Structures are given as structure tokens and as C-alpha cells.
Amino acid sequence: MIHHIEGGYANTYLIEGKEGLTAVDVGSNLAAEMIRKIITEKYGEKEGGLKLITATHFHIDHIGGIARLKEMFPEAEINFFSMVSKYISGEEQLAIPPFSRWVMGLVPVMTRIGHQYRNYCQSFASRKAGIPLPFLRDHTRIGYKPECELEESHDIPFLPGWRLIETPGHTPDSVCFYNEKDKILISGDTILNMEGTGELNRFCCSIEDIETSFKKLSSISIEAIYPGHGTPIVGAKDLMEKVKVMDSKKSGL
């Protein structure tokens, strides 16, 4: 069971697993509040329900609400893909697509989610999130100490049946989460659904890399895509064949 939460700038997902709940891409404080509401309604006030908080990549619209969620559920573990540790330590700069593509990609997204400005600014101003803006990229401040231990070859803690798939392109640290039994893919900003048919994101640090990642994803069986932006696409066989590869002029965030 996956809850789709539209409380933030990007989509947030709450996975009900055998070992508890996992929150993916908590992009805003509002998304964190909505997760708390779901957990409280379903499980009462106990904190133990939420085991893991993770993200598909280290961009603010996917991580901006994690500090707030961690405050509410201090027992939950925050664990990212191993590459994220370099952004947090400052060893590497946050991955940002070229500025021109960034502006082209941002405008259509912002017009669709204008009502989220306040929510977004609130998370942004918290200074607890990674800030993926070119002029602030050296000032990554986060208000928690995450683990960065997730790897493609390892099982994900608290999330049996799911695995991480490295899908660089949008950023070098972009990953998807895949459930082989149910053929579900949480695709982050690798595959979006802003157009209603699913599309490979062209708002990328490396177009070449994302095309390679798309080929990799095409080799696995997927019947539902939960994208980073846009509505989930469910119930389709051979979904990847139908995913439209957008031309470079159309981009998403």
C-alpha cells in the first residue's frame, strides 16, 4: 500500500511495509504534517509506525520537510543513497542542472503549483534543508544527521521487497525505489507525469546518463509509476514502452 501525498512541492509517498512505514521525498513541512495526520488516523499517536525517511535525490523539493518530520517522529531513521554523503560533507557540490535548463524547467512547474508558494517558502526558510540553488549551493545546512548507507546492491532497512536502483541523469545521486513483486516504481525526478502519459525528465545534469538510466528501467517489469511530479500512473502493463520521451524543449523539475 502506498499513500500519495500532494502536500509539497514534489510528490511524497508513504509506503506501508511489513516492517513499518517508510516516507519517501518529504519535500515540505506541509507534507510532513500530512504524513503525521495519516499515521495518527491509522495507528494512533504511537511514533513507532514510521521507521524510515528517505529520498530519491538531494533536492530541496524532495527533502525540505524531513527536518520537521524527524521532529515529529524522532525514532525514524533517515537514510539516503550513499552518494548524498558527499553533498552533506561538502566534498561535492549539490548537483544542479545548467542554469538555463533550470529556469526553463522551473517556470512550467511553478505555474502549475502556484498555490504551494507559501508552503515551499516556509520549508526553504527553515535553513534545515539542502538548498539546490546555484548561488547557495555551498550553504547546505540540514538540521539532522542522516545515514547515507543505501546502495543498489544492499537490502533497504525496514523495507523488505523493495530495492534501490541507481538512475543518474537528473542528478548524479538520483535513484528509484522498486518493488519487484508488485511491479511498482517510485521514480523520483527520473520519470515524471506532468503531461499525463509519463515522460522521461529532460531537466538534467546529464541527458546521456538519464537515457542510460531509462534503458536500465526499461529492462524491468513495471506496472505502476509513482513519479516525483505529476499524478501516479497505475494499472498498465508494459508501461515503460508507453512512457513518452520528451524532446529537450519540454522539461520538468
Ligand SMILES: [Zn+2]
Ligand atoms: Zn530534482
